Amino acid sequence: MYRRNSIWSGVDWLPIGLFLLLALFGWMNIYGAGYDFEQTSIFSFSNRAGKQFVWLMTAMVLGFCILMIDEKTYDVLGYWFYGATILLLLVTPFLAHDIKGSLSWITLGPISLQPAEFAKCFTAIAIAKYMGRYGYKVETWRDLVVPCLMVFIPMAIIMVMQKETGSALVFAAFLLPLYRQGMTGKIMASGVIVALVFVVVLKCGWIPDSVMDKVFEPHQKTRIEVLLGIKEDPTGAGYNVNQSLIAIGSGGFFGKGYLKGTQTKMKFVPEQDTDFIFCTVGEEWGFLGSTAVLLVYMAFILRLIMIAERQRDTFSQVYAYSVASIFLVHLTINVGMVLGLLPVIGIPLPMFSYGGSSLWGFTLLLFILLRMDASRINKLR
Amino acid sequence: MINDTYYKRRYVIAGIVIAVVAIYIVRLFALQIVDRSRRGQADNNALVRQPVYASRGLIYDRNDSLLVFNQPIYEVLIIMREMGTNFDTVGFCQALQIDTMVYNKRIAEIKDTRHNRGFSRYTPQVFMGQLQKEDISLLQERLYNFPGVSIRKRTLRDYTYNAASHILGSVGEVNQRDLEMDAYYQQGDYSGRDGIEKQYEVALRGTKGVEVLMRDNRGRIRGSYHDGELDHSPVAGENLQLGLDIELQMLAEELIGEHIGSAVAIEPETGEILAMASMPGWDPKSLVGKKRGNNYMALLRDEHKPLMNRATQATYSPGSTFKTLQTLVCLHEGGIKPTTEYPCNGPQSSPIKCTHHHGSPVDLGMALEQSCNPYYWCAFRDQLQMDGYGHNNRAFRHRYELWRDDIMRFGLGQRFEDSDIPDQKGGSIPSTKLYDRYYGKTGWKAITIRSLSIGQGEVLVTPLQLANQAACLANEGYYITPHLLHNDSVMLSKRHDTGIDRAYFQIVKDGMARVMTRGTGRYHNFPKWHICGKTGTVQNPHGKDHAIFIGFAPKDNPKIAVAVAVENVGFGATWACPVACKMINMYLTKHFPELADEPDKDPQDVSAK
Structure with a gap:
């Protein structure tokens, strides 16, 4: 009893509160996005808001369960989890139905799951375990080979076999924990420089089309070109972003009011309850609402960094930084895309976007961290 | 044991988080507050301003005899999407007493987006216009057989006497010049073409009402906007009394x-x-x-x-x-x-x-x-x-x-x-x-x-x-x-x-x-x-x-x-x-x-x- 009490008293409730705040506001906006002026209840299971509510409830149960599981489990079974995840990712394309060219969904009875969403969590645990072992230090590039491989393997499977560039890209998040543990900043900086050079080169048309065609899928190529302004195509590839910008821009300062956005209700913005959910916020809640949402995310991620910094062991700290940066990368790519600053890459906005897998994935990430954090008091410094 | 050599990097990472959010807020500010053009674009996307025709003023002679009034006419509208593949074309043509050749020709015309720019498979298109009651009575009876077909009422002029044609003039569809000269008109509107109908056009036509409707990305009408708050009822045209003794x-x-x-x-x-x-x-x-x-x-x-x-x-x-x-x-x-x-x-x-x-x-x-x-x-x-x-x-x-x-x-x-x-x-x-x-x-x-x-x-x-x-x-x-x-x-x-x-x-x-x-x-x-x-x-x-x-x-x-x-x-x-x-x-x-x-x-x- 004593031990159990100590867990509950050690749990940091603030991130849970922010997590729930974002998830509930997201759920409202999923209802808003699917709402087409014909009233169905927000709890009706026939619409996505109703389903999301069920996902949210189950996610809470999942979170509760995770808090009950001893954090040592992850340390002990970390590589096993990782191995199982890699196997699952390898098997997925053969079990999956082709959904919009992506082979990442497994159907289990009434629900569909995307293993890639869980792979992030178990990759984080594996890296944390590796870097947390006694005597490990990042001193030369050789020390980074294993963690980088751990990141690269699932990334490659997801990108090549499942054709999910977006989910694969999220694995770039692991650069931040590596950096925190001592990876030279030059790698980070060079990553940014490579990206910039890439953009400039593309923009100036220095890369022959034949090379571009090999590296990117045709639709990705056009998306990048449209983003860089090489192609003006407001009805084709640029349509999504253009409609997204119209939706957000038309919101003005105060927004059009909840359930009153025409861009999203009338389906001008595609994927308005998943990847483009932020449009609904921008259109109906205006500058005020969207800024508030961004600030809550910022507070949430900064809190996770704070949690990471108070961990007493490298394992927990690496894991905590992994969680914080996964949230950060999702936020950056998703909102950047919706605001027309980044190319269209389909990844969900954490807690906001409709979808059970991603909500469960983020729940897993967060609550494992909170369990570790809650029991940090028991660890020796 | 925690390695604190790099503890200062926490500030770099926190800085990245703050920078990303700050950039996005600036971008939101630019999109939502500085640039105001997108509100109009959104309205153009989703709002349809459907005219509600005002009934045209009546014309009387000096002894209160009614000279000119309005008669209902009918338009047959089709929504191609709803017609489906099993549409009974032959039955439809019989009901309208037209040849299937006419039908095919008309469908081709409607689909020709060069001449019918508002074409959408999801919205009503005028298949035949200006039909009299007797022309559509057969179709009206059998309307349930024809999904996607509807009948819309409009009004045309009618005359009590076969006289005074030059004074009364006539009403016809507006031409390109009218559309350019007077913003009141829209394609398909009627206006007085000559005689008193033209002379007193502004008084006779009244004021068109407007119904603000919402349409979705496929052009389907999804009901009225803001519960009709922005709608205006039409104002009927003024009646005229002429000094004429019919x-x-x-x-x-x-x-x-x-x-x-x-x-x-x-x-x-x-x-x-x-x-x-x-x-x-x-x-x-x-x-x-x-x-x-x-x-x-x-x-x-x-x-x-x-x-x-x-x-x-x-x-x-x-x-x-x-x-x-x-x-x-x-x-x-x-x-x-x-x-x-x-x-x-x-x-x-x-x-x-x-x-x-x-x-x-x-x-x-x-x-x-x-x-x-x-x-x-x-x-x-x-x-x-x-x-x-x-x-x-x-x-x-x-x-x-x-x-x-x-x-x-x-x-x-x-x-x-x-x-x-x-x-x-x-x-x-x-x-x-x-x-x-x-x-x-x-x-x-x-x-x-x-x-x-x-x-x-x-x-x-x-x-x-x-x-x-x-x-x-x-x-x-x-x-x-x-x-x-x-x-x-x-x-x-x-x-x-x-x-x-x-x-x-x-x-x-x-x-x-x-x-x-x-x-x-x-x-x-x-x-x-x-x-x-x-x-x-x-x-x-x-x-x-x-x-x-x-x-x-x-x-x-x-x-x-x-x-x-x-x-x-x-x-x-x-x-x-x-x-x-x-x-x-x-x-x-x-x-x-x-x-x-x-x-x-x-x-x-x-x-x-």
Whole structure:
């Protein structure tokens, strides 16, 4: 009893509160996005808001369960989890139905799951375990080979076999924990420089089309070109972003009011309850609402960094930084895309976007961290 | 153990988080607050401003008879998406009584986005328009068989009487020019194309309402926006009451009948047009709906030019009816005195012969009554040469200009600019400039323009102007701008004075009364109404003479002034005078029976001085 009490008293409730705040506001906006002026209840299971509510409830149960599981489990079974995840990712394309060219969904009875969403969590645990072992230090590039491989393997499977560039890209998040543990900043900086050079080169048309065609899928190529302004195509590839910008821009300062956005209700913005959910916020809640949402995310991620910094062991700290940066990368790519600053890459906005897998994935990430954090008091410094 | 060598990197990482959020907030600020254009783009995307047609104003005559009203018509709309693949095309064509070829052609037209830019498979498209109730009754019964097909009601004009086509005009679809000139119109709207429909378009059309609807990304209508908060109901057009008496109008049209010509009747006191017939005309119903296009083209090609309103657009020399004005102007300018007499040598007269038989010398009263050409030539000549001629060309020109101004003060030779009568021609009272061009500055004198003295030659007037001239004579010196609207505004009731002594008008009125009792008008007179009239026979180089008549009645309390012009028939007394007299008789019998004199009273006494 004593031990159990100590867990509950050690749990940091603030991130849970922010997590729930974002998830509930997201759920409202999923209802808003699917709402087409014909009233169905927000709890009706026939619409996505109703389903999301069920996902949210189950996610809470999942979170509760995770808090009950001893954090040592992850340390002990970390590589096993990782191995199982890699196997699952390898098997997925053969079990999956082709959904919009992506082979990442497994159907289990009434629900569909995307293993890639869980792979992030178990990759984080594996890296944390590796870097947390006694005597490990990042001193030369050789020390980074294993963690980088751990990141690269699932990334490659997801990108090549499942054709999910977006989910694969999220694995770039692991650069931040590596950096925190001592990876030279030059790698980070060079990553940014490579990206910039890439953009400039593309923009100036220095890369022959034949090379571009090999590296990117045709639709990705056009998306990048449209983003860089090489192609003006407001009805084709640029349509999504253009409609997204119209939706957000038309919101003005105060927004059009909840359930009153025409861009999203009338389906001008595609994927308005998943990847483009932020449009609904921008259109109906205006500058005020969207800024508030961004600030809550910022507070949430900064809190996770704070949690990471108070961990007493490298394992927990690496894991905590992994969680914080996964949230950060999702936020950056998703909102950047919706605001027309980044190319269209389909990844969900954490807690906001409709979808059970991603909500469960983020729940897993967060609550494992909170369990570790809650029991940090028991660890020796 | 935690490695704290790199603890400062926590600030870098936190900084990245803050920087990303800050950049995005700046971007949001730029999108949502700085750039305001996207609100309009969003509205263009999702909002459809559907017009709700206002019902067009009705048109009544002066006695509250309904002349023009609205009839429902029907449009068959199809939503291709909902028609499905098992659509019963054959049954649909049978229900509409059309050939499947027509169906296929029409579908192809609808799908052709070059010509039908609003095409969407999800929205209603007009399959056939302007159908009558009987055309769609079969379809209406079987409508449930045809998914995606609906019937929409609109209104078209309908007419109680087959008359007054030129006055009423017609309503048709707006053209490109209307769309550019007036932002009120949208493609497919109707507007008045001619006649009173065009003249009073803005009053008649009312104000269209608007329904703000939302459409989705596929063009499907998804209900009203903001629960209809932004909708406006249409405001029905104003009803108009014309000064027209439809029975008089129909009588005039019937009397002219198969001839080509026109008749105009004016109420002298108000200037209201009581009748304005132009023949040939058309059945107003024939320019409505589906058949409008073909019928209009047929009218356009007709060699008798039925679309031309002869009452306002045909110009004739006034012939002898002009002598009424010559009398007044010559007296006014002092060219003659009421007692002046001139000799007449009948057919041997020179330079203009007399076509009537009467004694000589002729006095003023006799001259008007008998329409003596030599008298008017002499009067005209003496008036123009009062201040000398020959070497003194300037005095002659000045006199001519005075004469012309006097004539034009009767409303001749110019449009009634402040009137609501559409499509007027001005006619012409020749100016000195015109003659200068013909003959050179000093190359013309009274003898050169002698035809003017008897209303022939270069002087050209419209029947409307002649009727107005008759009204002016009836009023003894002034006229009110002739106009179509009843209960009119101040603007339309403008009074125009001729500035000529009323006493001279008495002389002319007496003469015109004697025309009807002893002169050319006596065969068709209705003595009980004390009609004053003047016939005219206009020489026509292209065929038989035009018959012209002006008149008004009763003499001392005029209620109606009439002008009639019938083309290519011969004598005014034979062809135009009876039309006018029957119109006067009918109108006065109907409205002013109390003004009738005892039928047995001797007409001679009435007209005697």
